[in-house]
Amino acid sequence: MAESYMKNRTMKMYLMFLFAFTVLIVQANSKPAISTIYEFPSGVSLENIAIDSSRNSILVTSDNTPSLFQISFPIHPHANASARIIHAFPNATGLLGITKYAPDTFAVIVGNFSIAHFGQDTFFSVWSIKFFDKGCSHNAELKFEVQKIADIPQARMLNGMASLDEASKAVLIGDSLAGCVYRLCILSGEVKVVLNDETMKPDDTPGGPISLRSVALNGIRKVTIVNAHDHGNDTYLYYSNSNKTTINRVLIDALTGHALGPFTTLTTNGGGLSPDDLAYDYNSGDVYFAGHMDDVIVRVGSNGKETVVEHVIAPSSLMFEAREQSRILYCTTAGGSKDGTRRGAGKLLAIHLDD
Ligand SMILES: *[C@@H]1O[C@H](CO)[C@@H](O)[C@H](O)[C@H]1NC(C)=O
Ligand SMILES: *[C@@H]1O[C@H](CO)[C@@H](O)[C@H](O)[C@H]1NC(C)=O
Ligand SMILES: *[C@@H]1O[C@H](CO)[C@@H](O)[C@H](O)[C@H]1NC(C)=O
Ligand SMILES: *[C@@H]1O[C@H](CO)[C@@H](O)[C@H](O)[C@H]1NC(C)=O
Numbered sequence: 001m002a003e004s005y006m007k008n009r010t011m012k013m014y015l016m017f018l019f020a021f022t023v024l025i026v027q028a029n030s031k032p033a034i035s036t037i038y039e040f041p042s043g044v045s046l047e048n049i050a051i052d053s054s055r056n057s058i059l060v061t062s063d064n065t066p067s068l069f070q071i072s073f074p075i076h077p078h079a080n081a082s083a084r085i086i087h088a089f090p091n092a093t094g095l096l097g098i099t100k101y102a103p104d105t106f107a108v109i110v111g112n113f114s115i116a117h118f119g120q121d122t123f124f125s126v127w128s129i130k131f132f133d134k135g136c137s138h139n140a141e142l143k144f145e146v147q148k149i150a151d152i153p154q155a156r157m158l159n160g161m162a163s164l165d166e167a168s169k170a171v172l173i174g175d176s177l178a179g180c181v182y183r184l185c186i187l188s189g190e191v192k193v194v195l196n197d198e199t200m201k202p203d204d205t206p207g208g209p210i211s212l213r214s215v216a217l218n219g220i221r222k223v224t225i226v227n228a229h230d231h232g233n234d235t236y237l238y239y240s241n242s243n244k245t246t247i248n249r250v251l252i253d254a255l256t257g258h259a260l261g262p263f264t265t266l267t268t269n270g271g272g273l274s275p276d277d278l279a280y281d282y283n284s285g286d287v288y289f290a291g292h293m294d295d296v297i298v299r300v301g302s303n304g305k306e307t308v309v310e311h312v313i314a315p316s317s318l319m320f321e322a323r324e325q326s327r328i329l330y331c332t333t334a335g336g337s338k339d340g341t342r343r344g345a346g347k348l349l350a351i352h353l354d355d
């Protein structure tokens, strides 16, 4: 628990962060399938997402900016969303996974890493952000506290994060190159490997070159499903493997994170679209993933079949709106460029599923 900052200089930060591009654009389709909630200036690549219903806002991370952003929904129906920097982390190049692990409290992965020298000389830590105000994300003074939870020197390339049951006071963190999941105890800062399986690792040629294409374990999501037999809760970790192009799941202990069943691959096509982060649909049992490399959003049915449901440039993460039965899937995008072509800025989108 090294550093602690108390923040209440919201207005100042607000002014420092005057991004003028906020529009609600409904695409010119017959049905309003996708709307842009917020578009960042070019150069900000969004990476991950957490919904903060208490402040009517969404927190997003960027993998090429060491700042945590808060995007606030407008108070008035025809106004634009706004964004501001909540906190800029020292000694970091970018942020990765973010998850709510207690009321009003989020954990975020802070990293020093380079895309050009991917996987070399990386350094990661995990920090917590605790908010003290409710319901007032706009011009009000926003009080929150930022604290380091732990350094994770053994990490090779941290990526996704998911909370375990609140009683555990712990989060799970995926390592994309080591191909394993760590459990981080929030109170003690203790880190240990709790899940380690071939389905989380790259298809490696040992000693071969490491690049972005080596990223294996990517998104991780905790999914709690009522067991039809004993009406107790079954907790699964759903996870994507970008390198192996699979979506997988494993039954876990909701407190320790240890596996209670086999590691199962759900996708059956074996070698199609490469998933970035994913979201579980409690309505249907389907999984949606961000097909970052292929510019698609894909639905994986319970039979393992993949269906492209939307075309989105460089989608990075997905999360359903917190409301029960919601059909709104929030999506972050990385923007950037590909094959020398500019592909716009990072965005927060809302995809309205019409299933
Ligand atoms: C929302 O943003 C757009 C584009 O910047 C602007 O034209 C419009 O006036 C804004 N609307 C409001 C209510 O501020
Ligand atoms: C940033 O890194 C430098 C060099 O490693 C170190 O001296 C300094 O204490 C770090 N600052 C913070 C806030 O971690
Ligand atoms: C970030 O990593 C690079 C490469 O290892 C290192 O040179 C640099 O000192 C690190 N920065 C900080 C502030 O720790
Ligand atoms: C998987 O990673 C290996 C290197 O670790 C790389 O050679 C291979 O091309 C990657 N596969 C895909 C589908 O990106």
Ligand SMILES: *[C@@H]1O[C@H](CO)[C@@H](O)[C@H](O)[C@H]1NC(C)=O
Binding pocket: 224, 231, 232, 233
């Ligand atoms: C099962 O999970 C639900 C929702 O998270 C929770 O309200 C309920 O108390 C849990 N039941 C048991 C037996 O743990």
